[in-house]
Amino acid sequence: xxxxxxxxxxxxxxxxxxxxxxxxxxxxxxxxxxxxxxxxxxxxxxxxxxxxxxxxxxxxxxxxxxxxxxxxxxxxxxxxxxxxxxxxxxxxxxxxxxxxxxxxxxxxxxxxxxxxxxxxxxxxx
Numbered sequence: 001x002x003x004x005x006x007x008x009x010x011x012x013x014x015x016x017x018x019x020x021x022x023x024x025x026x027x028x029x030x031x032x033x034x035x036x037x038x039x040x041x042x043x044x045x046x047x048x049x050x051x052x053x054x055x056x057x058x059x060x061x062x063x064x065x066x067x068x069x070x071x072x073x074x075x076x077x078x079x080x081x082x083x084x085x086x087x088x089x090x091x092x093x094x095x096x097x098x099x100x101x102x103x104x105x106x107x108x109x110x111x112x113x114x115x116x117x118x119x120x121x122x123x124x125x
Contacts, residue, residue, distance in 0.1 A: 020077045023057040024084070027073050030054045031086040034071055037113050038120050042090050046117035051125060056106040063109075064099045065092045065122065091119035100124050 033052060041048050056063065061081070062074035071086040093116070094100050100111060101124035114121040 016078045020059075020079075023059040023075055023077070024082075026055075026057045027060065027075055027084050030056065031071060031073055031084055034111065034113070034122075035086045035088055038088055038090055038092070038122075041113045041115045042120055044115060046115055049112060049114040052111045052113065054109050054111060056109055058106050060106045061104070063104050065094050066098060088120075093119050093121045095121075095123050 033054065037050055037052055041050055056073075057075070059075045059077070060073060061076060062072070064072055066072045066085075069088045069090070069092060071088065071092070073084045073086075075082055075084070096102055100122045110125045112123050112125045114123075
């Protein structure tokens with residue numbers, strides 16, 4: 001019993017850390033995919049667009065554009081709220097004052113990326 005209780009605690013703590021690492025890596029992959037798509041669509045010129053089908057982990061709480069060139073993803077970890085920020089040299093616009101949808105939800109998310117010539121418009125479809 002003296003050995004099993006600490007071992008169970010360590011196993012539980014390791015499982016929580018692994019869950020955080022999986023969520024974090026999924027969010028980083030999504031953020032990089034969005035920023036790469038923004039650059040690709042922008043380089044194609046005005047009126048070009050693409051749609052990304054992404055799947056945000058359950059830990060994701062917010063997805064928005066900050067200061068017109070930062071894509072921010074907020075997510076919960078076992079140590080509290082964390083942010084992943086992805087920078088872009090291209091001006092980003094959204095339909096809802098920084099948000100790509102009226103209310104963010106984790107899970108499946110279709111993001112339309114549209115070139116407006118001098119900027120990129122992001123919205124949920």
